[in-house]
Amino acid sequence: MGDRTHIQQGWRRTGLWLAVVALFGLIPRPLLAAEEGEGNENISEVLIHHTADGYYVALEPFVTIELPRIFLVRTSEGSWRLDAFGSTASALHSGRYVADYEGHRYESSAELEELIAAHHHLYAELHPREGELVLDLSITRHYVFGLIAALLVLALFIPVAQRYRKGIGRTTAPRGVLQNLAEVFIVFVRDEIARPNIGEKADRFLPYLLTAFFFILFCNLLGLVPNLGAATSNLAVTGVLALFTFIIGTIYASKDHWKHIFWPPGVPVFVKPILIPVEIMGLFTRHAALAIRLFANMTAGTLVILSLIGLIFMINALFGALVAWMSTLPSVLLTLFISAIKLLVAFIQAYVFTLLSALFIGMSVAEHDHEHHEHEEEAGNEPVVHAVPTSDGARVVVHG
Numbered sequence: 001m002g003d004r005t006h007i008q009q010g011w012r013r014t015g016l017w018l019a020v021v022a023l024f025g026l027i028p029r030p031l032l033a034a035e036e037g038e039g040n041e042n043i044s045e046v047l048i049h050h051t052a053d054g055y056y057v058a059l060e061p062f063v064t065i066e067l068p069r070i071f072l073v074r075t076s077e078g079s080w081r082l083d084a085f086g087s088t089a090s091a092l093h094s095g096r097y098v099a100d101y102e103g104h105r106y107e108s109s110a111e112l113e114e115l116i117a118a119h120h121h122l123y124a125e126l127h128p129r130e131g132e133l134v135l136d137l138s139i140t141r142h143y144v145f146g147l148i149a150a151l152l153v154l155a156l157f158i159p160v161a162q163r164y165r166k167g168i169g170r171t172t173a174p175r176g177v178l179q180n181l182a183e184v185f186i187v188f189v190r191d192e193i194a195r196p197n198i199g200e201k202a203d204r205f206l207p208y209l210l211t212a213f214f215f216i217l218f219c220n221l222l223g224l225v226p227n228l229g230a231a232t233s234n235l236a237v238t239g240v241l242a243l244f245t246f247i248i249g250t251i252y253a254s255k256d257h258w259k260h261i262f263w264p265p266g267v268p269v270f271v272k273p274i275l276i277p278v279e280i281m282g283l284f285t286r287h288a289a290l291a292i293r294l295f296a297n298m299t300a301g302t303l304v305i306l307s308l309i310g311l312i313f314m315i316n317a318l319f320g321a322l323v324a325w326m327s328t329l330p331s332v333l334l335t336l337f338i339s340a341i342k343l344l345v346a347f348i349q350a351y352v353f354t355l356l357s358a359l360f361i362g363m364s365v366a367e368h369d370h371e372h373h374e375h376e377e378e379a380g381n382e383p384v385v386h387a388v389p390t391s392d393g394a395r396v397v398v399h400g
Contacts, residue, residue, distance in 0.1 A: 053142045053234055055088055056122045059227050066122070067144065070137040071097075073128050081131070089116050091126060099124035146231035149218035157182065157214070189213050193355050198362040201252075205361055208248060212241060213354040220298060220346030224339065232349070233298040235291065242291035245357040246284075249364035257364045286360065294353050301342040308335045 057065045066087030073081045085091040092099060092112045099106045099115055101124040106115050115121045127133060160182045163169055174180045194202040194209050216232055223230025231237045259265065261279045264272060308331050316324035 053140045054122065055138055055140060057141045057144060057227075064119070064122070067139040067141065069126070070139070071126075071128070071133060072135040072137060073131045074134050075131040080134075083128075088121050088124075088126065092116060092121060095129070097126045097128055099126055101125070141229065142231045142234040142237060145222050145229050146219060146237055149215055149222055149231060152218050153211070153214045185213070186210060189354060193351075193358050197355070197358040198365065201365050202358075204252075205248065205358070208244070209354050209358055212244070212357060213350050216241070216294070216353055217346065217350040220349060221343075223298060223302065224343060224346065230298045230302070232294055233302060235295045238291040238295040241294070241353070242287045245290065245360055246287045249361045252361070253364040254367045256367050290353065290356050290360070294349055297345060297349050301338065301345060304338050305335055305342070308338065 055067045055069060057067065059065065066089060069083075069085045069088055069091045071083045071091075073083060075081055083091070083096065085094065091097050092115075095109075099112065099121055101115060101120050106112050106124070107129075112121075115124065156178070160179050163175070163179055168175055169179060169183065174183050189210055190202070190206055193213075194206050198205060219230050219232045219237075222228050223233065261283065262276060264275050264279065267275055312324050312328055312331050315327050
């Protein structure tokens with residue numbers, strides 16, 4: 001009994017000391033945070049740099065690869081010049097360009113060397129010393145990630161296509177894990193997305209839908225790899241994908257589609273001038289929403305994960321190392337949970353984009369037999385004549 005009491009008193013003393021230490025750690029320390037935070041990057045800047053596009057690929061903690069810079073410049077004499085450099089640093093070393101960073105222009109060689117030494121040139125905006133920058137054709141990291149995703153799609157489906165060309169999967173059962181897995185997704189896109197939304201013409205648009213589905217899926221999955229990113233978190237990439245859907249729907253649109261837009265049937269004439277602009281706007285806004293939906297969903301997941309990790313450093317700056325260590329486990333567990341959800345979202349967003357693309361294409365290529373419906377309505381409005389016999393053998397005509 002005495003040993004139990006001694007143990008309980010020991011636990012109470014330990015708990016009291018932990019409470020005191022935790023209370024001390026929870027006291028905000030803005031002055032100390034300011035001293036320790038000198039030279040550290042702002043959390044918001046870190047979030048922006050990791051989610052925004054850039055001219056480098058950061059394979060931290062190993063190396064940062066700078067990407068080629070290509071500029072189309074119009075000189076002061078009015079001629080055109082194409083400048084190509086292997087990296088941002090080499091463009092600044094050439095002496096032809098200056099850098100703008102955080103509201104300050106770096107022009108002299110000493111300033112540019114200082115900027116490059118601090119690695120801030122990666123986030124700077126470059127301008128030619130002479131002339132006018134017309135177009136920036138530089139390679140960006142989202143372009144690189146999109147190119148990697150495209151190459152992975154080719155690496156996956158070229159062997160599968162060769163097997164189908166040999167008859168494997170057509171005259172015989174599919175062979176191998178790769179072909180069976182690919183066929184599951186192909187059949188899913190064909191039977192659950194393309195044919196229900198497009199109908200008889202679905203096979204004509206199936207190659208585009210399959211390409212869009214797998215390209216988006218691989219882009220989304222690359223965003224889950226550390227130090228890489230999703231090309232679909234760039235609005236330009238999702239905008240081009242939505243533009244492809246719009247172009248295909250416009251080229252293959254039926255006459256009924258244009259009739260519904262520029263002269264909606266079944267609507268009073270005085271309402272048509274109001275409805276026509278709405279239909280034209282809807283043609284563009286639904287494709288714009290298609291691009292924004294994919295972009296927003298992929299960007300949001302990255303921001304949430306980076307914010308949860310950033311909480312550890314924010315708590316360390318405000319409350320100290322002890323509280324930061326205590327918050328590490330919850331932050332990491334939440335990050336793992338969000339990462340698992342993001343894995344699910346990677347498949348869902350590929351499915352949703354392909355589904356909506358098939359729906360929009362199906363709406364464009366659909367044909368409606370308006371004359372048949374009009375004849376049915378006219379036939380329905382005609383009176384029905386019934387001849388009813390009477391007891392004396394006469395017939396009475398009854399109009400329905």
